[in-house]
Amino acid sequence: MGISDIDADGPIPLCEPNLPGNEKQYVADAIESNWLSGGKYLNRFEKELAQFTGATYAVGISSGTTALQISLLLADVRPGDLVIVPDLTFVATANAVKHTGAEPILMDIDPGTWVMDLNLLKGFLEDSCYISNGCCYLKENNRQIRALVTVHLLGNMCDMRELLQIGADYQLKIIEDAACSLGSFQSGRHSGTFGFTGTLSFNSNKIITTGGGGAILTNDEAVARKARHLITQAKSHPVEYFHDLVGYNFRLVNPLAAIGAAQMELLDEFIRVKKDIAEYYRTNLPDTGIRFQKITDHTTSNCWHPALLIRGSRELVAFLAERKIESRPLWRPVHELPAYQNDIFITENNHSVKVSEAGIMLPCSTSVTPRQLERVCKTIALFLTQ
């Protein structure tokens, strides 16, 4: 946790970037080297991401959203296809599906862990889908379900062994949206390394940041090569401007990767602090009237963003704001957003709606001080007694 309280009653931000290390020095070095698109920091950052996660390859990319879009394209998702996505996630997960011309099937979540409900998923696949020629189709309209994106929500994961089995049974490519979960493991294996690909985000609120950026993790050499090809305009000749596909300009640039390389030096410490913050909330908030996210068995969350369920969550957000403490409601269920109202939503008990309505995300900057955390807890306790 942070070293000193500059102002004990000052504003407490939600989740600020923290760049206390070699960020400036590496960016200056990248600029002085005149390597701005590719360069040594990009190579280094990718290598270190692969090392940290245990993925064979990490491909730097412009954002977590484009990492998902490219992953879906590499999974052969085409316009008119269907892709299963959890209903509770940051909207980018579903947007990436739409960007490929496919449509999401929004799957409800488990009320305890807040990640995709695998029993609901299995029931849906058994009852509403069929397999023909090794492909999965929705009975209702005979459209192909090509892939499934699981989201490691706030650092938690679903049971990946079970999900991979479902993927194998129904011929679905499994993509892991690991934007929230750099530093989360299940049975000793890093999030984002189980499926066809995993995607990371280095947006400014994530556990490490490059301002904007992302990565695709994969163990498949051909997938990594194709990803690089697609995000660099699909140029297939070293000199001639010959492009063998409709490519994209989605590279992560060297000066941003330089920030990332410096942030990698701090990642272990950031994870430790995030876990301390989550532990502080769990032990210092009142036991009644509050519910935390249940972490799946055999899973170690990076505790990227502590959140809780409470009656009157929106009133609590306002109550905290009046006391200069920044918090946020949990994401709105995707099926409630205007662009997704015509998409299929699979649910039995509307858990995504209930969790979203009661959900609030708490301050968790890695620079937060113990006194600030104490203030947050006391203010929530005060809210509960009024």
Ligand SMILES: *Cc1c(COP(=O)(O)O)cnc(C)c1O
């Ligand atoms: C942040 C985030 C994204 C998007 O990442 P960007 O880098 O902002 O594009 C996608 N999915 C989830 C779950 C996220 O939290």
